[in-house]
Amino acid sequence: MSNRAVFLDRDGTINIEKDYLYRVEDFEFIPGCVDALRDLTRAGYKPVIITNQSGIARGYYTEDDYLTLDEWLKERLRSLGTEIAASYFCPHLPDAPVEKYRCTCTCRKPSIGLFGKAVKDLDLDLSASYAIGDRLRDLEICRRSECRGFLINTTESDAVRDEVRNGVYPNIRYAPDLAEAASMILNRLHA
Numbered sequence: 001m002s003n004r005a006v007f008l009d010r011d012g013t014i015n016i017e018k019d020y021l022y023r024v025e026d027f028e029f030i031p032g033c034v035d036a037l038r039d040l041t042r043a044g045y046k047p048v049i050i051t052n053q054s055g056i057a058r059g060y061y062t063e064d065d066y067l068t069l070d071e072w073l074k075e076r077l078r079s080l081g082t083e084i085a086a087s088y089f090c091p092h093l094p095d096a097p098v099e100k101y102r103c104t105c106t107c108r109k110p111s112i113g114l115f116g117k118a119v120k121d122l123d124l125d126l127s128a129s130y131a132i133g134d135r136l137r138d139l140e141i142c143r144r145s146e147c148r149g150f151l152i153n154t155t156e157s158d159a160v161r162d163e164v165r166n167g168v169y170p171n172i173r174y175a176p177d178l179a180e181a182a183s184m185i186l187n188r189l190h191a
Contacts, residue, residue, distance in 0.1 A: 002125035005085065006040050006185070007115060007141065009133035010051040012153060013178055014073075017134070020055035022065045024072045030153070032179030038082040040182050045130070046085035046122060050114045050138070053089045057096035066091070086122060088114040110140035115147075132181050136160060142171040150174065150181035 011017050014037075016028040037047050049070075055061050066089060074084050090109070096102035106113035115131075118124060127146035131139050134154050142149035148171045151164045164174045175181035 002128045003046065003123050004044065004128035005046045005048045005118065005122065005124045005130075006182075007048050007050050007118070007129065007131040007133075007138075007147070007149075008178075009109075009135070009138040010049050010073075012134035012155065013132055013138070014049070017155070020058070020060045022055060022061035022069055024069055027069065027073070030177060032177060034077065034080050034082065036179040036182035037077065037084075038080070039186060041082050043186055045185070046124070047083070048085050048118050048122070048124075049087040049089075050109065050118065050131075051087075051089045052109050052137075053091050054093045054096075054108075056091035057093035057098050057101035059098045063091060086118055088118060090114060110137035112141050112144060115141045130181075130185055132175075132178055136169075136172075139169075139172050143169060147171065148173075150184070152181055153177050 008014060011021055014033050016030055018026055053066050056063055056066060070087050077084055090107040092101050092103050092105040092108050094104045129147045131141050131147055131149035132152055133139055134152055135156060139149040139151060141147045150173055152175050154161055161174060164172055175184060
């Protein structure tokens with residue numbers, strides 16, 4: 001069996017969207033998400049978080065704040081019987097108020113630099129992998145490779161949701177949430 005991943009956006013996919021979330025006490029899992037991650041892991045998928053964290057570039061919180069929450073999340077999921085194989089984040093923003101993070105990079109989604117790093121680090125097969133996120137930018141890897149994906153619980157416009165439902169993006173389907181996307185993956189409804 002090839003090394004296959006489920007690339008996951010964090011905010012709005014794993015946890016309830018809260019503007020610039022960085023505190024453990026503000027973190028809330030989306031219902032069904034932990035069970036979905038457990039089921040995907042048991043089926044041989046490696047959960048990999050790929051997240052933009054522009055709050056760092058905006059000065060709302062620090063890299064250490066982000067890493068503290070990321071470590072807590074990984075430990076919390078382990079305690080609930082599942083695991084994140086790897087986690088990658090982009091702290092950059094082209095017009096960042098914090099000069100250290102002001103740049104146009106290849107890691108900020110929709111760029112796919114972090115996906116490439118994950119593929120190399122974990123020896124992943126994109127043709128056997130999926131991406132799940134609440135924005136099209138989270139699924140750019142599906143437009144540039146054989147990776148398939150799900151737009152979920154979206155903050156995108158009705159027009160974008162309709163495009164996805166109508167097959168405008170061949171490798172991307174719509175699902176209401178991570179739990180339903182996981183069910184479709186496990187039941188091979190997006191082959």
